[in-house]
Amino acid sequence: MRVIDINTVDPKEWDRFVEEHPQGNIFQTAEMYEVYAHSSNNTPLALAVEDGGALKGVLLAVVITNGGRLLKPLTARSIINGGPLVAENDEKVLELLLTEYKKRLPRYVVYSEIRPVYDMQPIEDDLTNFGYERIGHYNIMLDLKKDEEALWEQMHKERRRNVNHAVKNGLEFKEVNTDDEVMQILELIEKTYSRKRVPFSSHEMLISLSHRMRQYVHFFAAFYDGKMIAGQVRLCYGDLAYAWFAGSDEAFFKLRPNDFLMWNVIRWAHNQGFSVFDFGGGGEPGVPYGVRDYKLKYGCELHEYGRFLLKHRPLIYGLGKIYANKRIKR
Numbered sequence: 001m002r003v004i005d006i007n008t009v010d011p012k013e014w015d016r017f018v019e020e021h022p023q024g025n026i027f028q029t030a031e032m033y034e035v036y037a038h039s040s041n042n043t044p045l046a047l048a049v050e051d052g053g054a055l056k057g058v059l060l061a062v063v064i065t066n067g068g069r070l071l072k073p074l075t076a077r078s079i080i081n082g083g084p085l086v087a088e089n090d091e092k093v094l095e096l097l098l099t100e101y102k103k104r105l106p107r108y109v110v111y112s113e114i115r116p117v118y119d120m121q122p123i124e125d126d127l128t129n130f131g132y133e134r135i136g137h138y139n140i141m142l143d144l145k146k147d148e149e150a151l152w153e154q155m156h157k158e159r160r161r162n163v164n165h166a167v168k169n170g171l172e173f174k175e176v177n178t179d180d181e182v183m184q185i186l187e188l189i190e191k192t193y194s195r196k197r198v199p200f201s202s203h204e205m206l207i208s209l210s211h212r213m214r215q216y217v218h219f220f221a222a223f224y225d226g227k228m229i230a231g232q233v234r235l236c237y238g239d240l241a242y243a244w245f246a247g248s249d250e251a252f253f254k255l256r257p258n259d260f261l262m263w264n265v266i267r268w269a270h271n272q273g274f275s276v277f278d279f280g281g282g283g284e285p286g287v288p289y290g291v292r293d294y295k296l297k298y299g300c301e302l303h304e305y306g307r308f309l310l311k312h313r314p315l316i317y318g319l320g321k322i323y324a325n326k327r328i329k330r
Helices: 011-020 030-037 068-075 091-104 121-129 148-153 157-168 179-195 203-212 250-255 257-271 290-296 314-329
Strands: 002-005 042-051 054-064 077-081 111-115 133-135 139-143 172-176 217-224 227-237 240-248 276-281 301-303 307-311
Touching (some): 002 091, 011 030, 030 203, 042 091, 068 314, 091 121, 121 133, 121 307, 157 257, 172 257, 179 203, 203 217, 217 257
Antiparallel strands (some): 133 307, 139 276
């Protein structure tokens, strides 16, 4: 049993391992590696464990930085979405992956964070024994196995009222595919992030995603009088539809495009046969979080999968948290 460089692995074998793993997800695939590799400010770090010619584990992380060379040592973090994936939760395989990962991680990285897509309870003890701190964190999930009428009725009455208002005002729903339409969605996302004063550095990554993973990425939009006024990016893999990025034009908020678009994407995912719609993170337990309250009004449920944090540069990490908290309070 040995750790090998992921570049020596046949991408088809890599993807087959992910597909067959019970917790396999889009964020640990060979295609996602290529997306990260062709996006500025994103550097993938991927490893695999092999035993007798068979893959036993994979780990795909992405090192993200913001603000150019000067801020690189202050902003660099390594995010492991949906991983590592280990066959039969083998403790030895996990240890090999995490040990080699730590060796290869650039020294300027401030912290690593594992963000589960599914419950990682079977390997939680191993992660904490290896130095990762478990932090309470919600994932917000919608069960799509119910019929459409039930999905509609379980939404908060305000959400249903907003959808009906949008329909009455003539909004149209469409899955878009052209490069021009995708660019319009990205512009709406950038404007939304700017409005909320949140840095957005994923433009190039989303373009790469649209070119390299069209079988898994879907772009949806709401139109009014032929004009795109809201857009969403959704990743779909296995039985899971994952809510990633979204944006809208504030000039048309009175038409309720966000609720209209979200409901129609839920319907689309249900009709396509997906079992779960993942609304993404819901913040920490016990800490008020308006985004969580908003998402729950679509009939979702909270799952406390947590996150796993390893601080490589604790002082820089602590200063960063203080700065982030001050921005939130403003």
